Amino acid sequence: MACQVQLILAIFAALLAALPFLSLNSFPIRRLLYPTCRCFPGEPCWPSDESWDAFNKTLGGKLIKTVPIGAVCHTNQSFVPYDAAACAELQAHWNEADTHVSSPSSITAPFFADQSCDPFAPPSSPCSIGTYVQYxxxxxxxxxxxxxIEFAKSNNIRLTIRNSAHDYFGKVTGAGAIAIWTHHLKDINVFDYASKHYTGKAAKVGAGVSMSEIxxxxxxxxxxxxxxNAPTVGVAGGYTQGAGHGMIASRHGLAADQVLEWEVVTAGGELLTxxxxxxxDLYWALSGGGGGTYGIVxxxxxxxxxxxxxxTAFLQFNSEGISTDLFYETIATYLHNTLAITDAGVGSIFQLSSAYFAVVPxxxxxxxxxxxxxLVQPTIDALTSKNIPFSYESTQYNSFHDAYAATTVETPVAFGQLGGRLPPRSDIEFSTTSFTGALRTIAExxxxxSGLSFNxxxxxxxxNSVLPGWRRSTISLVTGLIWNNTDWNANLEAQRIISEEFIPEIDRVxxxxxSSYMNEAAAREPNWKSVFFGDNYPELLRIKKKYDPSGLFWARTAVGSxxxxxxxxxxxxxT
Structure with missing residues (x-):
């Protein structure tokens, strides 16, 4: 079989030599030679430097060739000179969102960089573009x-969509890909909106506007x-397109519930409202059905x-000095307390380890x-009656924005792997002890x-196409393990533990x-279609095929992927 393939390729090469009006860079010829895969760097179908330069001119100089930001940490590369001081500075700020948000190619989920130009690897270790986008x-x-879109289609190149790079699935990168970086579309226009379904103030935001900017x-x-709760996350990206929760969701609904209109460019290059x-149908799909697959917003x-x-209020108590049973009994009291809290239109976030429990905020x-x-008094009463030391503080602010600025800090990135679930309200309301027992097993x-409580x-x-599990749930639950910067096998084992031990423990009770928030879930989720999309998946797939029939837009665990x-x-x- 291999000999037959080689013979066929040789015949094509001879035809090309004999017919000068044909070119190996001709799209039909490339599709004959490479019918099932995207063109890859190093292959004859890959555009020449002259082609990339010409494309850059059509863009007015907006094309950026990838230089991995970790290259300064390596001697075995030709991107930039090795710089030990610059490397140390990069390592010191590696877990800060701005390190990756400001880069046109870096990603916040280090697993999907596949150890390429890893700033924590030995300086002599390999450093290549690898799974980063090429341009x-x-x-x-x-x-x-x-x-x-036209350049990617005509050259059969993988295309990916990148906004702020906040992403646990590596959707914003891809080997041999070109990325459309929407991060710099920062226009914000506030105006009076009127339609059949809504009359009132509205904000039209560019695809790159962040939480803090809006x-x-x-x-x-x-x-x-x-x-x-992450100020640098893009509002119009995977956040809203994937449902989008937050501290005021109990009052106003999910981010996807707020959308009045989308402006989107389809795979055919058509600009649609x-x-x-x-x-x-496209409005329905974009409003909760996941980003990066129907079109480019x-x-x-x-x-x-x-x-x-x-x-706002903050609450914390520790496990030290009390029995483990008492520690988790009190956590169960708080979890049940959150039902009344969220029913009152209030949101909360808790953090739990075997050492402490904190509500922040x-x-x-x-x-x-x-x-x-x-609203919090039932938990305070339980702590007091059981003689458990705790700290509690509540504060009044003049506006939501003041409260948001005072209580929200940028979540560290590139530091962990996680899995998630949207447990139904009934798990908390009627099976609080069993549910808390599952959390105890994971913590031990x-x-x-971490859990964000809402109604x-x-x-x-x-x-809209928001996963139905959101409407039945009361907590977006996330569990994970810290990323190990120097032990790849430990990270693989962490993925296994999260997917095969932690998440099944929650499912068991x-x-x-x-169901799971598609943006905060396990990378190895085997049943992602049902867990992330539920019964909406068949209709979402139909819409995907309508607006992107050739499958130009691809992202891991996205509809049609x-x-x-x-x-x-x-x-x-x-496949």
Whole structure:
């Protein structure tokens, strides 16, 4: 068989030599030679340097050739000179989001860099582009989207979509890929919006606007939007497209519930508006059905709500000095307490390890300090009656934005691997002891646990593709293990533990089929279609095929992604 393939290729080469009007760079010829895979660097089909230069000119100089930021830590590379001081500086700031957000190619999930140019590896270790994208387009508008789409299609090159690089699945990178970088689309326009379903203030934000940027813009006008707890995350990217939770979700709903319109460029290069009255199927899919697969979002228009006084509270107690049983009994009291807290329109975040339990914070939009104290009182009473030392502090702020700035810190990135679940409310309401027992098992195995509590059971006025599990749940639960910068095998074992021990422990005590926030889940989730999309998957796939029939847009665990697979060299090929 191998000899036959070689013979066929030799015949094609001879034809090309005999017919000068044909070229190996001709798309039909490449599809004959490489029918099932995206073109890969080093292959005859890969564009020449002259082709890349010409493409860059059409973009007005917006094409960026990848230089891995970890290259300064390596002697065995030709990107930049080795610099021990610069390497030490990079290592010191590696877990800060800005390190990766400001880069056109770096990623926040180190596993998907596949040890290429790893800043913590020995200086003499290999350093190549590897799984990083080959080039990035610093997009400034729809014309850059279209030009990049056309170049990728005509050259059969893998295309990926990159915003802020906050991503636990490596969706923003890919071996042999070109990335459209939406991060610099920063326009924010606040205006009066009127439609059949909504009349009021709205904010139209470019695809690259971050949580902190929309917060600052709306603060000046006495407004707010539903945002999450990581200030540098892009609002219109995978966050909103994947549902998007946050501290005021109990009051106003998920981020996807806020969307009034999308501007999106399709795989065919068409700029569409998707709303409840235009291209309704695309609007439905983008509003909760996951990012990076139906089209490339240019902007998003969302509801802007009035700002209000906001109260917060922090609570912590430790396991030291009390029995383990008592420690988890008190945690169970708090978890049950969160039902009343979220039903009152308040959100909260807790953190749990075998050593401590902390609520950081509880946040009530439109609530007074006294109301927050009242809501938390059942947990305070339990701590007091059991003589458990604890710390508690509540604060009143004049606005949500002041509370957000005071209580929100940038989550470290590139430091852990995780898995997640959206346990149904019934697990907390009727099986609190069993549920807490599962958390105890995970914590005693060294797992770190976090949960964002909410109540988003109220359906939005306009249907969207948010995973139904969100409406039944009351906690977005995440559990994980710390990333080991120097032991690759330990990280692989951590992935196994999360997927085969931690998450199954939660599923074991649950009353319903598992669901998970698609942005905060295990990279090895075997049942990702049902766990991330539920019964929406077949319709989402139909819409995917309608707007991207050739499968140009690909991302791990995105709708339709199982029609492609990464090989041992990470090249993308059809299954």
């Amino acid at each position: 990035t387009v610093r997009a400034a508008g729809a014309s850059d989207y279209r030009a990049t 917060s600052q813009a709306l603060k000046q006008q006495g407004l707010l939007a539903v945002i999450g 998707a709303s409840p009255s235009k291209n309704q 240019l902007s998003m228009t969302v509801k802007a709500h009035p700002d209000e006084p906001t109260a 509880i946040l009530g939009l439109g609530k007074t300090k006294e109301k927050i104290d009242e 195995k060294g797992g770190l646990i 988003v059971s109220r359906m939005p006025d306009v249907p 649950s009353q319903q089929a598992p 199982d029609t492609w697979v990464e090989g041992s060299d990470k090249r993308l090929c059809r």
